[in-house]
Amino acid sequence: MTEKITPAIGTKYPLLFTYRDTLFGNGFLVEVQATNGRALCVRESEDEYWVYGINPGGMAAYGEDPDAAHAAFRKTFSHILVDLAHGSESFEEFQSAVQTFFDQTNEGYGAEWREALHAVKRGEVSIEGIAIVPANSPRAITVSMKQVEQVTAQDNSANVHYLLAA
């Protein structure tokens, strides 16, 4: 029988995430592909995990375990894109707003994210079933206009995953 080890309160997981969203703006249909965004998952108390955005820095989300916290974070990310679409009169305005959102770094948690890499490298921190990738994996966000004819059923299955950085 394997014993499940409960991580200590304060355990930090440096994450890299990749998301794809397809959404409507004011007069345009758009795809947003975020690659290797950075976030820090922290076990703040017994059943309280928070994912704090670093790039993008202006958001956080909660769940009872790392998976649930990440799912909430991913949902919030999409909601913020919709907010930005509401506030943008053109594709160019939306593109610029999304780039700014992604580029604004949470420096406070960024420092803790870098610190947390060491524990992953030493093998002290892991998440079951989550692969470990280099912390310096290139980060990018692309916003591209789509034509209705280009939309397929594949657009309903967003490209979503998160990985542990080291």
Added chain:
Amino acid sequence: MPRVVRLDDVWQMLDNCLPGHEKISKPHRWNVKFNGRLYHEVPLGRHGARANPEIETGHIRGLVKFFGIKKDCYENFVNLH
């Protein structure tokens, strides 16, 4: 359940610790803007907008770190730890 703080205490904290900030009302959340930077996720509270709702502390921990608000200021208004 996550710990919470009162939204009015958060606004008071920002008035004192981040003077010049701007609160922006969105349909499902508050945004806080300062110095060209935007924090997107201050919730309205459970079940939508209410007077002085409880806000999960993690959102505000994210906010204070994002804007670099010092602990010796914010801890006078909100308990985030």
